[in-house]
Amino acid sequence: MxxxxxxxxxxxxxxxxxxxxxxxxxxxxxxxxxxxxxxxxxxxxxxxxxxxxxxxxxxxxxxxxxxxxxxxxxxxxxxxxxxxxxxxxxxxxxxxxxxxxxxxxxxxxxxxxxxxxxxxxxxxxxxxxxxxxxxxxxxxxxxxxxxxxxxxxxxxxxxxxxxxxxxxxxxxxxxxxxxxxxxxxxxxxxxxxxxxxxxxxxxxxxxxxxxxxxxxxxxxLEPAEQTARTAAASALGLVPWDRRLSSELRSEPHGHWEVRVRLDGAPALRVTGHVVFREPAPLTCGAPARSAVVPVVDAVAPLRD
CATH class of the missing domain: 3.40.30.10 (Glutaredoxin)
Incomplete structure (x- = not known):
């Protein structure tokens, strides 16, 4: 090096x-x-x-x-x-x-x-x-x-x-x-x-x-949507940037979220999760400590209409 x-x-x-x-x-x-x-x-x-x-x-x-x-x-x-x-x-x-x-x-x-x-x-x-x-x-x-x-x-x-x-x-x-x-x-x-x-x-x-x-x-994409798209792509054996994928974010009460991920010609997936607030820390040099908000996946399952 x-x-x-x-x-x-x-x-x-x-x-x-x-x-x-x-x-x-x-x-x-x-x-x-x-x-x-x-x-x-x-x-x-x-x-x-x-x-x-x-x-x-x-x-x-x-x-x-x-x-x-x-x-x-x-x-x-x-x-x-x-x-x-x-x-x-x-x-x-x-x-x-x-x-x-x-x-x-x-x-x-x-x-x-x-x-x-x-x-x-x-x-x-x-x-x-x-x-x-x-x-x-x-x-x-x-x-x-x-x-x-x-x-x-x-x-x-x-x-x-x-x-x-x-x-x-x-x-x-x-x-x-x-x-x-x-x-x-x-x-x-x-x-x-x-x-x-x-x-x-x-x-x-x-x-x-x-x-x-x-x-x-x-x-x-919104943070939860990025996380959900990644989880859904993994479940489908794809990469998150596959352009056949589309997603729709639906916020839920109390820090919970739902994202519906669709693939052309395949059943949609429902990804659910919640957000976690990290301990305050400097997120950039010289800035006061802040809590980062992290989306966490709870489940990936077929969407049942």
Missing amino acids: TAEQAPPPATGRCSDGARRRGDPTLGTAPGGTRWILIEQDADWAPNPLASLEAPREARRELGQALEEVAARPEFVRRPRARAAERTAPLRWGVVDSVLGVEVWGTRDAEGGWGGAIEALRDPLAAGAAPGPGTLLVCTHGRHDACCAMRGRPVAAALAAAFPEETWECSHLGGDRFAANLALMPDGALYGYVDPDEAVELVRAHRAGRVDTAHFRGLVG
Whole structure:
């Protein structure tokens, strides 16, 4: 393992505390099923859109499109070893985990979007299609130092094996689970990733195996729905990101929940569970202690109408 790939020493940071406590990861993926990936090498502000390098009109256009389609913006850059090699124009990507597609393009020389806004509004019309996939590793140190300290070694390890697919990215949520890795357009999120296991984790995912020790869930779903979809997929012998699956969350009184999971051409499953409030702890560096709410599955059974 190189110095770039070496994991950081244990400290009092949020990610070290989460690992000591064994904070559960499942049900913690962020919202948004359509993401726009904006390449920008310069340092990202805690709110990255505040540091967007673009003309005023381009900023306005992006903000309007993000609101129209409820999309999630992510800043991306190549890992350090590759960033110095870049001579091509800055790129953008649109990924959609419901459609399972992605489309890429380049920014205009004047700072315009070069088709990105049109792709964000309608990725299929812009030529989006299934591809090899995009690997996003959060290294957003100005949001939380754990993301940079643990994320950059993971990004370097993945870039050595998957150079074209790997990007560093801005905040993915769940700082305490650093390093965090999103596999798009599957919409699958993993946490607690270390450099020496990152490549195998990606290969296992692409082979249809869920690494349950690291899986955080699927983007765009409520926490209980992420947990239920994972349990139902396991019962059906599928992966949670199988697009034949659909789910519907039904909240119940007193912290209980029900999710109905359906598979094309098969009987629906009823997943029931409850929420557990963890002991208060810092969920991000420098923040006061808070109780994490964890959805727990009680039962998976066929739905009887």
